[in-house]
Amino acid sequence: MTTSQAQILREYGPFPDVEQVGGVTYDGKKVWFAVGDRINALDPDSGKVVGAIALAAHAGTAYDGRHLFQISEDVIHKIDPVSGAVLSTIPAPGKGGDSGLTWAEGSLWVGEHRSRKIHQIDPETGAILRTIESNRMVTGVTWVDGEFWHGTWEGDESDIRRIDPETGVVLETLVMPEGTAVSGLESDGGARFFCGGGRSGKVRVVRRPERV
Secondary structure, X not given: OEEEEOOEXXXXXXXXXXXXXXXXXXXXXXXXXXXXXXXXXXXXXXXXXXXXXXXXXXXXXXXOOOOEEEEEOOEEEEEOOOOOOEEEEEEXXXXXXXXXXXXXXXXXXXXXXXXXXXXXXXXXXXXXXXXXXXXXXXXXXEEEOOEEEEEEEEOOEEEEEEEOOOOOOEEEEEEOOOOOOOOOXXXXXXXXXXXXXXXXXXXXXXXXXXXX
16 A cells, blocks of 8 residues: 655635535536535636525535535435536435545446445435445545545544455545545546545635656
């Protein structure tokens, strides 16, 4: 396992009327982040909030190329990002203890915070397809280039780690500065991770390590 300090490239916020940032996702143009009573849309170039969807948004957020998915208490809503309409709803595997959310390979992947687990679920039914165990409290989750990453947050310590998706073994860890939390996590498909900043009310950009 390799361990290094996380490199924060940019910070957005804190934003007006935002006490806590939960889930984060990226649709190729906008960063969407959950703030409790809505999902805000952020322009990552200007740093400005350019839209919002009013919806209970307490934890993970995901995007499948067409739709947003949002954990709201103990369910996951599928949402039209243009109209904000909820198209369908499935049960969340952690029954309210859920944290991160991402889309990959036709499935949703859901972090279960205090149980230290990550579930792959059927996006139509919510059925659990498999579970990966972690040794830290899980926050955001994301896939990029076949790599599976997730955030952790316990006390004042937080990191972003790459794990073996079959075994859960930690392969690489990016340690966040002390007191800097990772709530939501999403890749831009390249060199950046977008990270929810929890109670700081911020969204941060962290550099993804280069591959030789």
